Amino acid sequence: MNLMNALNLRMVAMAILAGATISTISVAAAEPRLSDYVHPFVGAQGEGNTFPGPSAPFGMIQISPDTDTTNWDTDSGYEHTDPTIQGFSLTHLSGTGCPDLGDFLFMPQVGEPSFVAGAKDQPGSRYQSAFSHADESAAAGYYKIRLQKSGVLAELAAGERSGILRFTFPASDQASILTDLSHVISGGRWRIAQSRLRIEDGSTVTGFHLVNGWAKERHLYFAARYSRPFDRAQIISNGRPVNYKSYVNYRFRSRNEAAGTNLQLLASFKTHADEVIR
Numbered sequence: 595m596n597l598m599n600a601l602n603l604r605m606v607a608m609a610i611l612a613g614a615t616i617s618t619i620s621v622a623a624a625e626p627r628l629s630d631y632v633h634p635f636v637g638a639q640g641e642g643n644t645f646p647g648p649s650a651p652f653g654m655i656q657i658s659p660d661t662d663t664t665n666w667d668t669d670s671g672y673e674h675t676d677p678t679i680q681g682f683s684l685t686h687l688s689g690t691g692c693p694d695l696g697d698f699l700f701m702p703q704v705g706e707p708s709f710v711a712g713a714k715d716q717p718g719s720r721y722q723s724a725f726s727h728a729d730e731s732a733a734a735g736y737y738k739i740r741l742q743k744s745g746v747l748a749e750l751a752a753g754e755r756s757g758i759l760r761f762t763f764p765a766s767d768q769a770s771i772l773t774d775l776s777h778v779i780s781g782g783r784w785r786i787a788q789s790r791l792r793i794e795d796g797s798t799v800t801g802f803h804l805v806n807g808w809a810k811e812r813h814l815y816f817a818a819r820y821s822r823p824f825d826r827a828q829i830i831s832n833g834r835p836v837n838y839k840s841y842v843n844y845r846f847r848s849r850n851e852a853a854g855t856n857l858q859l860l861a862s863f864k865t866h867a868d869e870v871i872r
Contacts, residue, residue: 698775764867
């Protein structure tokens with residue numbers, strides 16, 4: 595066999611090998627994963643009382659949208675037929691017969707911010723937002739929705755002990771993310787006994803609240819780190835910004851730290867088109 599014939603045979607063998615490799619990769623890619631069979635919206639309408647947001651197996655965090663907190667039949671916080679989303683809270687239960695959790699709600703806003711969720715029979719009111727199921731999707735470990743009021747695309751993911759909220763904003767001089775410590779899934783019965791907020795630095799916030807809910811004296815804590823520094827951060831108590839001069843007769847109150855039963859944090863930003871804040 596001369597050199598030319600040997601080279602030709604080698605090239606043919608390499609082509610066959612490459613074809614076999616590509617075929618193997620294509621077959622592997624076509625094989626479904628077990629997670630592809632997960633449908634997070636099963637049970638999210640009626641009394642199934644499931645939530646569609648992500649949670650790792652036995653995870654501490656279950657980030658999910660809340661459409662209602664006072665309806666006793668919306669134990670998971672989400673009802674598929676509701677027209678609005680109040681925001682995205684960090685703890686949820688599926689399949690229970692009573693409402694609870696829904697701790698620490700995060701809600702992006704564009705324009706003049708509001709500090710009250712609003713009623714779902716008035717979809718344009720307060721910080722809640724109308725949404726369409728056509729703009730909503732969920733898979734194992736992931737949830738996505740576009741909020742019609744602000745135009746923000748919200749994406750959620752969760753690990754064993756932490757979670758990520760990814761908000762894609764339009765261009766605005768008044769973009770913000772509200773964290774509402776007074777929000778819980780209560781069925782109209784449970785209440786916040788005490789809460790505390792502290793702005794640790796230019797992009798980190800910590801907080802706590804004590805809830806008298808189905809489980810009495812439920813203590814919960816959180817720490818939130820933002821992917822970019824705040825342009826401005828304010829603690830809101832009973833609908834008003836907290837500042838040192840207004841609370842000179844109280845201990846442990848300043849613009850960076852406050853306690854109470856109705857606390858929110860407003861993190862404000864100027865955003866360009868399609869800017870992502872996590």
